Amino acid sequence: MGAIAAARAEQRRTVTVEQLRRRGWRGRLAVLGPAFVAAVAYVDPGNFATNFSAGAGYGYLLVWVIVVANLMAMLIQSLSAKLGLATGRSLPELCREHLSRWGTRFMWAQAELVAIATDLAEVIGGAVALHLLFGLPLLHGGLITGAIAFGLLGLQSRGHRPFERAIVFLLAIILVGLVSTLFRTDVDAGALAAGLVPGFAGIDSLVLATGILGATVMPHVIYLHSALTQRRLVCRSAEDTRFLLRTGRTDIVLGMGLAGLVNLSMLVVAAALFAGTGVPGTDTLEGIFAGLGTQLDAVAAYGFAIALLASGFASSGVGTYAGQVIMEGFLRRRIPLLLRRLLTLAPALVVLGFGVDPTQALVLSQVVLSFGIPFALAPLVWLTAKRSVMGELVNHRVTTAAAIVVTAVVVALNGVLVWETFGG
Structure with a gap:
């Protein structure tokens, strides 16, 4: 009853899109939010592990990967947000409507595996941060991270705004903790520019x-972003729809732009401070923490740990939210939030309990996630290109072509990885 009452109160407080349009820039600010929630998932602890490892091991070589991946993210998230706005349904719901029964079940199964891999990275990251800051055992830190994420999701009972504000606050902590260190680091501008040229240095x-x-x-x-925009505001005219679409693009550029800045900061800091220096252990989160303290000072080290902690808390909450959207959309089933939190938390606790190296687990979890991208991208591109689904918001042919190229690049990269790893 409390959740229903809160939802009704939220509905009474909601203004119309027309009123927001008349408010000018203040109306646009009121619409911003979904992309910042999505952006947290782009700066989760898995990013810390992969970006710092890449910078420490290969210097500025993989800068281009971060830039290209961030541009891809902007395109993909804009399509997902537009899908929810145009149809009032999430991507999993539309997949269920347009795919066969067995196709839907397969999509749900692989999406759940992706959610588990996501939660693995987020919980491990939060646990490592608590260990670095307070010396807590990793297993205890994992339990605390899971509990905090559950508390964040409880804010949804008060409407979407309290949850979004909490996530934006944590995103701000991540941004300050990492970008402040970047400004204190002596960056090689020439090497950074050279890193924009695509290239690799072996299988690793x-x-x-x-x-x-x-x-x-x-x-x-x-999957989640399409649910964040659906039924958020009701459009009563074509002008309303265009206003939300334009504002949504601004939301995505700002949210994804901040996420890209954070990711780039990680790699650049690691490249400037660790690459070729002989500082030990920079392929682990603990080693990065120690290395920052050695190469700069304790402020940089604890800024890193606090950012990692905020990332673990925020991204774990967003990940559990995405798991709800996935199950409800594909299967039309909803399980209690606490049970879902426990189910997704279990694999991470097993990894922590058995003493698996947390940084290696984080990097491998991100590789698993990359294999799940085509299964989310293909139906997204297909559905947003269908006029029968999108109406006037159907993709332009150029947009569809760009999205197909993005999907092909992801599939090709994963294919090369499999060949080099198992057959090369």
Whole structure:
């Protein structure tokens, strides 16, 4: 009853799109939010592991991967947001409507595996951060991270705004914790510019590049973003729809732009401080923490740990939210939030309990995520190109072509990785 009452109160407080249009820039600010929730998933602990490892091991070589992945993310998230706006339904719901029964079940199964891999990275990251900051055992830190994520999701009972504000606050902590260190680092501008030229240095760099891609273009948030925009505001005219579409694009550029800045900061800081220096252990989160303290000072080290903690808390909450959208959309089933939190938390706790190296688990989880991207991208591109689904918001042919290229690049990169790893 409390959740129903809160939803009705939220509905009474909601203004119309026409009123927002008349408010000018203040009306646009009131619409911003969904992309910032999605952006948290693009700076989760898996990004910390892959980006710092890439910078420490290969310098500025893979800068281009982060830039390309962020541009891909902007395109993909704009399509997902537009799908929810145009149809009032999420991507999983539309997949269920347009795919066969067995196709829908397969899509649900692989999406759930993606959600588990996502939660693995997020919980491990939060646990490592608590260990670095307070010396807590990793298993205890994982439990605390799961509990905090559950608390964040509880804010949804008060409407979408409290949850979004909490996530934006945590995103701000991540941004300050990492970008402040970037400004204190002596960056080689020439090497940074050279890193914009695509290239690899063997199979290990390809694994990291695939991990960066999986950590940046997150499959679960492709499903989620379409749900974040559906039924958020009701459009009563074509002008309303165009206003929300334009504002949504601004939301995505700002949210994904901040996420891209954070990701780039990680790699550049690692390249400037660790590459070729002989600082030990920079392929682990613990080693990065120690290395920042050695190369800069304790402020940089604890800024990194606090950012990692905020990332673990925020992204774990967003990941569990995405899991709800996936199950409800594909299967029309909804399980209690606490049970879902426990089910997705279990694999991470097993990894922590058995003492698996947390950084290696994070990097491998991101590689797993990259293999889930095509299964989210293909139906997204297909559905947003169908006028019968999208109406006037159907993709332009150029947009569809660009999305097909993005999907092909992801599939090709993963194919090369498999060949080099198992057959090369």
